[in-house]
Amino acid sequence: MHDIVILGGGSGGYATALRASQLGLSVVLIEQDKLGGTCLHRGCIPTKALLHAAEVADTAREGEAFGVRSTFDGIDMTKVNSYKDGVIGRLYKGLQGLVASRAITYVEGYGQLVAPNTIEVNGERYEGRNIVLATGSFARSIPGLEIAGRVMTSDQALTLDYVPQSVIILGGGVIGVEFASVWRSFGVDVTVIEGLPTLVPAEDASVSKAMERAFRKRGINFKTGVRFQSAAQDDSGVNVTLESGETLRADLLLVAVGRGPRTEGLGYEAQGIAMDRGFVLTNERLATNVPGVFAVGDIVPGLQLAHRGFQQGIFVAEEIAGLAPLAIDETGIPRVTYSEPEIASIGYTEAQAKEKFGDVESYEYNLGGNGKSQILGTAGFIKLVRQKNGPVVGVHMIGSRVGELIGEAQLVYNWEASPEDVTPLIHAHPTQNEAFGEAFLALAGKPLHAHA
Numbered sequence: 074m075h076d077i078v079i080l081g082g083g084s085g086g087y088a089t090a091l092r093a094s095q096l097g098l099s100v101v102l103i104e105q106d107k108l109g110g111t112c113l114h115r116g117c118i119p120t121k122a123l124l125h126a127a128e129v130a131d132t133a134r135e136g137e138a139f140g141v142r143s144t145f146d147g148i149d150m151t152k153v154n155s156y157k158d159g160v161i162g163r164l165y166k167g168l169q170g171l172v173a174s175r176a177i178t179y180v181e182g183y184g185q186l187v188a189p190n191t192i193e194v195n196g197e198r199y200e201g202r203n204i205v206l207a208t209g210s211f212a213r214s215i216p217g218l219e220i221a222g223r224v225m226t227s228d229q230a231l232t233l234d235y236v237p238q239s240v241i242i243l244g245g246g247v248i249g250v251e252f253a254s255v256w257r258s259f260g261v262d263v264t265v266i267e268g269l270p271t272l273v274p275a276e277d278a279s280v281s282k283a284m285e286r287a288f289r290k291r292g293i294n295f296k297t298g299v300r301f302q303s304a305a306q307d308d309s310g311v312n313v314t315l316e317s318g319e320t321l322r323a324d325l326l327l328v329a330v331g332r333g334p335r336t337e338g339l340g341y342e343a344q345g346i347a348m349d350r351g352f353v354l355t356n357e358r359l360a361t362n363v364p365g366v367f368a369v370g371d372i373v374p375g376l377q378l379a380h381r382g383f384q385q386g387i388f389v390a391e392e393i394a395g396l397a398p399l400a401i402d403e404t405g406i407p408r409v410t411y412s413e414p415e416i417a418s419i420g421y422t423e424a425q426a427k428e429k430f431g432d433v434e435s436y437e438y439n440l441g442g443n444g445k446s447q448i449l450g451t452a453g454f455i456k457l458v459r460q461k462n463g464p465v466v467g468v469h470m471i472g473s474r475v476g477e478l479i480g481e482a483q484l485v486y487n488w489e490a491s492p493e494d495v496t497p498l499i500h501a502h503p504t505q506n507e508a509f510g511e512a513f514l515a516l517a518g519k520p521l522h523a524h525a
């Protein structure tokens with residue numbers, strides 16, 4: 074009998090294993106495919122490598138504006154892929170080494186929950202005083218839309234060995250806009266279709282609007298508030314029909330309509346675990362209704378992000394070890410969309426904050442007044458939302474590289490700091506980070522490089 078048996082070696086599962094082994098618990102980690110899961114092999118890391126290659130392409134294209142003679146001669150997808158795969162390979166090796174260096178029994182194979190405390194893999198049974206379900210997610214499609222050939226999800230799009238001439242992207246959420254951004258930088262004619270009224274609809278309304286402006290400027294086409302009806306492919310392309318009757322044609326159709334929980338046929342329901350539309354239900358301590366069974370990562374309803382999985386994994390390991398960790402505040406999880414421009418946010422949008430707290434104040438500091446942003450030639454803003462005379466309850470940013478600024482935002486939000494608390498803290502000049510200081514100063518009633 075082990076202390077913990079974990080099903081799934083992605084962000085949530087391996088974080089549980091690493092923390093549990095640190096705490097001296099005996100751990101079994103079961104993975105059918107590659108340690109690291111979606112994030113490392115088909116998610117966060119490969120997409121960000123492509124986005125970096127896209128940034129390099131833009132830099133080459135825009136060199137003249139900075140007085141640097143450079144030309145953009147095109148994309149060699151074989152080399153882009155080998156750069157991307159090199160990054161993944163190094164991180165994969167590092168992670169394998171980390172797991173191997175700990176007292177973790179790593180089991181390769183497809184596991185199923187066959188009793189509330191037992192997972193079976195290749196006919197072998199692993200019993201645990203605690204079970205952690207961490208089987209992750211898969212790219213969803215739309216009913217009737219088959220993923221094949223020119224109709225693909227992010228899984229296939231990440232392995233393309235050529236640059237298409239034109240692409241239609243179904244879904245204007247995080248994954249959709251990241252691919253739109255990469256392909257546009259690679260010279261592709263891109264059209265995003267989004268059923269809701271704006272791109273990145275989960276973001277603060279002012280950020281969604283700014284994103285649309287930026288995409289328009291970049292020549293990325295998008296149609297919002299329109300619904301997809303059907304798609305048909307032939308030898309040379311895909312025809313997409315919208316409910317309005319309008320048809321569009323492109324080389325490829327990327328389906329980026331969200332990710333479903335990978336829980337079917339794994340024995341969860343059979344063992345009496347409460348589920349909702351395939352997701353595993355937990356309380357705030359990540360315990361399911363079956364004693365001793367926990368769940369982490371994308372199978373738990375909420376934000377599907379790698380760092381949420383890491384934190385949940387650490388939490389569950391500590392919970393099992395009896396450390397009684399603090400429950401995770403889901404609104405305190407930072408969110409970054411790594412397109413050009415980037416979007417980064419934490420806490421409540423202004424509309425949500427108004428609904429929750431009633432009286433709120435907000436302030437938008439325009440990056441136009443920020444020296445480093447001017448140097449980079451980026452536009453955008455940092456928007457702070459605070460409770461009237463109280464703490465900052467939302468931070469919303471858009472602009473090149475603002476993802477790197479989320480660290481300060483998450484400290485301020487999670488420490489429930491008010492602008493007055495943080496204005497004495499000095500920001501280095503000239504950094505983009507400084508824009509935070511300016512926004513805090515303005516909200517505290519003493520703007521420096523901004524109008525009141």
Ligand SMILES: Cc1cc2nc3c(=O)[nH]c(=O)nc-3n(C[C@H](O)[C@H](O)[C@H](O)COP(=O)(O)OP(=O)(O)OC[C@H]3O[C@@H](n4cnc5c(N)ncnc54)[C@H](O)[C@@H]3O)c2cc1C
Nearest residue numbers: 081083084085105110111112116184209370371377378379
């Ligand atoms: C294109 C894309 C880009 C993304 N970008 C980001 C980003 O920039 N930042 C971010 O935070 N998040 C990003 N994500 C989301 C992130 O990848 C997920 O939130 C994260 O991987 C979830 O971790 P997980 O452990 O829940 O599941 P997964 O990483 O999916 O891992 C689950 C693991 O369980 C294994 N498994 C499943 N069933 C079984 C079984 N029966 N037996 C054995 N093993 C099994 C799977 O093989 C898999 O390895 C992105 C996702 C995608 C698709």
